[in-house]
Amino acid sequence: DAGVIQSPRHEVTEMGQEVTLRCKPISGHNSLFWYRQTMMRGLELLIYFNNNVPIDDSGMPEDRFSAKMPNASFSTLKIQPSEPRDSAVYFCAIGTGLNYGYTFGSGTRLTVV
Amino acid sequence: SQQGEEDPQALSIQEGENATMNCSYKTSINNLQWYRQNSGRGLVHLILIRSNEREKHSGRLRVTLDTSKKSSSLLITASRAADTASYFCATVPGTASKLTFGTGTRLQVTL
Numbered sequence: 001d002a003g004v005i006q007s008p009r010h011e012v013t014e015m016g017q018e019v020t021l022r023c024k025p026i027s028g029h030n031s032l033f034w035y036r037q038t039m040m041r042g043l044e045l046l047i048y049f050n051n052n053v054p055i056d057d058s059g060m061p062e063d064r065f066s067a068k069m070p071n072a073s074f075s076t077l078k079i080q081p082s083e084p085r086d087s088a089v090y091f092c093a094i095g096t097g098l099n100y101g102y103t104f105g106s107g108t109r110l111t112v113v
Numbered sequence: 114s115q116q117g118e119e120d121p122q123a124l125s126i127q128e129g130e131n132a133t134m135n136c137s138y139k140t141s142i143n144n145l146q147w148y149r150q151n152s153g154r155g156l157v158h159l160i161l162i163r164s165n166e167r168e169k170h171s172g173r174l175r176v177t178l179d180t181s182k183k184s185s186s187l188l189i190t191a192s193r194a195a196d197t198a199s200y201f202c203a204t205v206p207g208t209a210s211k212l213t214f215g216t217g218t219r220l221q222v223t224l
Contacts, residue, residue, distance in 0.1 A: 004155075042215075042217065045213065048210065048211050050210060091155055091156070093155075093212075095210065095212075099144055099163065101148075101159075101161055102146075102158060102212055104148075107154075
């Protein structure tokens, strides 16, 4: 997990509040991915970036979700307004090419009450 | 939606035994990867097998790939209690960069 730092590790928020999840990848990657993991739906790809440019956001569930990558060392995933069904573990991962494995962060466990 | 389905969903074995997990996928792939996830942690990359490879080894891990059947298997030999985790297969379809995960197998290794 050392290659990707996610914060916060845990987040509990009330329905309707804005939530921002952060990801700081260590350099050397060219792709960054946001995944969501739930018991019901497993691991879902939300969005990914190549060289800081969003390539595919078809997995973003609704307009309430948005992601940015202003530079190679930082990305955010924002949910506004949050809903209880957004409760999940959100992972950030980085990749260096098509034929290499990804490096995952430790995840942010989000609970919306 | 998941690209892969893993079988079995859960597996319980004793230390020293071998564990075999299977993965089936739906579309053509560039490569297939296996990951491990310990409880409450992120996923850790174990091994990658390219679509033109049939078998690959890494330590106690052996992965096979049958593209005609769209299936792969992960064998962990001489399992240890520390191997207790969930194991996921993931595929890279075609030339797309994105990795799509299967449903996972929960492995429990008891002493």
